[in-house]
Amino acid sequence: MKSTSTHVISITNGEEIIAPSPRKHNKAFHCSHSLPLPPVFSKSKIHFSLFSVGSFLRNKKKKDTERIIHSIKVGISLVLISLLYLLEPLYVLVAENAIWAIMTVVVTFEFSAGATLGKGLNRGMGTVLGGGLGIIAAALAQKLGTVGNCIIIGASVFIFGTMATYFRLFPSVRKRYDYGVMIFILTFNLVVVSGVRTEHQKVWEIARDRLLTMVMGFVVCISVSLLVFPLWASDELHDSIVSRFQGLANSLQDCLEEYVKFAAEKENKAGASFGICKSLLDSKSKDELLANFAKWEPWHGKFGFFYPWEKYLKIGEVLRELAAIILALGGCLQDSTTAMALEPCEAIGSRIVWTMRQLGDSMKQMRKCEAESHISPKLKTAREELSLMISTSKIATIQNMDALAVTSFVFLLNRVVDKVDQITKEVQQLGDIAGFRPPS
Template sequence: MESTHVIAITNREEDNIRKENKMFQFQLPPIISQLGKNEVHCLSTITSNPRHKQMHRDQDTRKIIHCIKVGISLVLVSLLYLLNPLFKQVGENAMWAIMTVVVMFEFSAGATLGKGFNRGLGTIIGGGLGCLVALFAQSIGIHRVGNSIIIAVSVFIFGSFATYLRLIPSIKKRYDYGVMIFILTFNLVVVSGARVNVKVWELARERLLNILIGFIVCVCVSLFVFPLWASNELHDSIVSRFLDLANTIQGCLGECTKTIDEKENQPRFSFNVCNSVLNSKSKDESLANFAKWEPWHGKFGLSYPWGRYLKIGEILREMAAFILATGRCLEASKEPMATLRESEWVHLETCEALESKVACILRELGDSIKKMMKCDAEGCVSEQLKAAREDLSFIISTSKMAQLEDAQVLAIATFVFLLMELIGKVEELAKEVEELGDIAGFRTPIPAFS
C-alpha cells in the first residue's frame, strides 16, 4: 500500500530541506506540488509495505544461501584434483565433474534435479550410441575413408533428428537440456572413436563416471544443505498476488469515492502491481516445471496439482488486466464519474461496499491457499458476489441512465461493464481455488462455535 505524507516547510527552512532532499533523494524523492508565499508543500510517496520488505529480505537471504551452496559444491568436486588418491583414479577427466557442477547447479532443488536428470539421460544415451557407432565404424570401415564416412553420416542423422526434437514444444519444455547434452556427448564420443588407437568404451566410462560424481555432489548439496524449493516459491507467489490485487482493487475503486479536487491534490494511484502480475506467466511456468521434479517435502506431496496453480495464475493475470482497464477508465472519465458520484440515485456506499466485498473475497481465497484450507465457493463467496452484481445493476438502471447525456452514459456503462467482468473473474477464481482444494486434499476448516 502507498501512503502520502504532506509536510509544510517555511521559506527559512527551505535551503536546509533541499540539502536533505539531495541526500535522501534516491530513497524518498519529493514531488513539489504547490509554491505559496510562505511555504512549500512536498508530497512524498513511500512504498513501505512491510510484507514486500520482508519478501525482499527473504529473497536476498535465499540468494546468499544459493551462492554459498555453489561454493561448497565446487570445493567438494575440486577435491578430485587436489587429493592425489582421487586424482589417480579419475585423472584429467576430473574436469568433467567440475563442468557438471558449474552448468547443473541451479537456484532451486527442482531445477537442479531436472537439469541433472536431463544431463544424466543425455549422457547415457548419447555415450551409448556414440560407442556403438564408433565400434561399428572401426569394424566396417576398413579404410580410413570408409570410417570417416560412416561417422559423418551418423553425426548428421542423429544431430538433425535430435535438433528436430528440440523444436517440439512438449519436449523442449522439460527435456531441451537433455537433448542438447545428447548431441554434445554423441559427437564427442563418436568423433573420438575415429582414431583406431582410442579405447571408446574406456573413454565413455570415465566421462560418465565423472559426470555422475558431479551430479551426486550437486544433488546432495541442493537437497540437504538449506534446500530452496521451487514449489514453495510458486505457492507463496500465487498467495501474494491475491493480497496485492485485493489492495489494488481497494485503491482503484476508491477513486470513484473522491471528488475531482481530491484527485488533483493527491498523487496518482500506482498500478505497478497489475503490471507485475501481467508479466508473471513465464515465471509461473518455470517454477511449476521445476516443482514437478522435486520429491516429497513439507506440505507438498508427490503428484501435487501444480497445473492448477498455473490456471489460477492465468485468471489472476486476466483480473489484473481488468483492474488496469478500470483504473484507466476512471482516469479518462473524470466528468462522468463526478456526475455519477453527485447523483441522488447513487450513494458513495455503493462503490465502497463493492470494493470491500471483492477485496475481502480475494483475501479469503488467498488465505485459503496459504493455509491449505478448503473454501466454500458455492456458499459464502457466491452470495457476496451476487450482492455485488445487484449493486451494479442498480447503477445502470434504464430509467436513471436516461437522464444523462450520451457521453456520460457511455463512460458509466464502460465502467460498470468492467466491474461486472471483474466480479465474473473473482467468481471463476473462487471455483478454481475450490477445485484445487479438492484435488490437493486441503483440510476442511473447523466450524467456529459461539
C-alpha cells in the first residue's frame, strides 16, 4: 500500500489543515469555495504561454512601428528646416544664423510630443532669460570702461552661473526644468562674454537673430510632432500601468498553480513566469520620465490639462511592491521539496487574481471600480480566512522545512491581500480625481 506524505498547519481555533500530496494525475487547481468568480485557474499552461507570446509579439511590433514613425518625423523636420539654406529668400533673411535652427531641431526633437514640447519650451525660456540678462550685463559693463568692464562681466558670470547651478540641484527643478537652466547658463555666458569684443548694438542683433532662428526650429519640431502621427507619453504611461495589472495577475495565477504541483515535476518544467515582476522592479525611473513628459502635453483624447499623473506614479510604486512579494512567493516554491496543497489558499488566490483583473479593466476603460460593493468584501473575506490559517505561537516550533515554506507562503499571501487592497484604494481615488465614468 502506497503512503502519502502530508503537511499539517496549526490554526488558531485548534483545528488542523492536513494537506495530502496530490496524485500525479490530479493537476488541476480546484477551489473548494463556491465563488461567483471566473475560473481563472482552469486555463491550460499552453494557452497561457501562447497568450504571453502573442502579447509580446504585438507589443514588439507596435514599438518597431513607433520607432519608424519617429525616425521619419525627424527626417521631415530636418528637410523643412534645411529650406532656410536651400531657398534664397529665407537664407537672405537669416543668413548664417540658420545653423541655430538646425541645431534646435536636432537637440529638441524627442520621441514623444510631450518630451519635444517640454524640451522646446525649456530651450526657449532659457534662451530668452539668459540672452536678456546677458545683454543687460554687457551693456552695463561697456559703460564702465576697460577695468569696470572686466569686473562686471566676471562678477555677473560668477553670480548667475553659481545661482543657476545651485537651483539646478533641486529635484523639483531638475525633473522639469534642468534643460532650461542649462541653456540659460550657456546663453548668458555666450552673450555677456561676446559683449567684450562687440558693440552693444551688434550684441543685440546677434541675440535677436539667434532667438528668431531657434523659434523657427522649435515651431517646425512641435508642428511635425503634434500633427504627423503624434506619439503621446501619456498614452504610453497609461497603457504601461494598465498592462501591469494583467501581468501581475497572470504571474500570481502561475505561482499558485505551481503551489499544488509535485516537487518532482519542477525539474521537468519551466516553472512560474516572473518576467513581468522582475521588469517592474526597474520601472520607477521610466514611469517618472513619462509622467514628466505627460505633464507638458496639450489636451488630447481622454487626457486633459492637469491630469493626476502623480496618482499613476503612486499606483506604479505599489505595483512594484506587489511584484516583489510575488517573487518572494516564488521563492517559497523553490524552497519546498514535496507537494503542497491548501485549498483556502487556492480560493484566496482566485479572489486576488479576479480583483487585479477587475482593477486593470477599470483603468483601461477609465470607469470607476466597484470597490465598495464587489472588491472590498472579497478582500475582507480573504484576509479573515488567512488570519485563521496563521498561528504565530507555533511557528517557532516547526521543524519541517517544507512546513516552514508553507507557513511563509501563507504570510506572504496575506501581504499580497494588503497590497491589493491598497491598490484598490489608489485606483478608486484616481477615478474620483480624473472623473472616470460610473460603472455600467
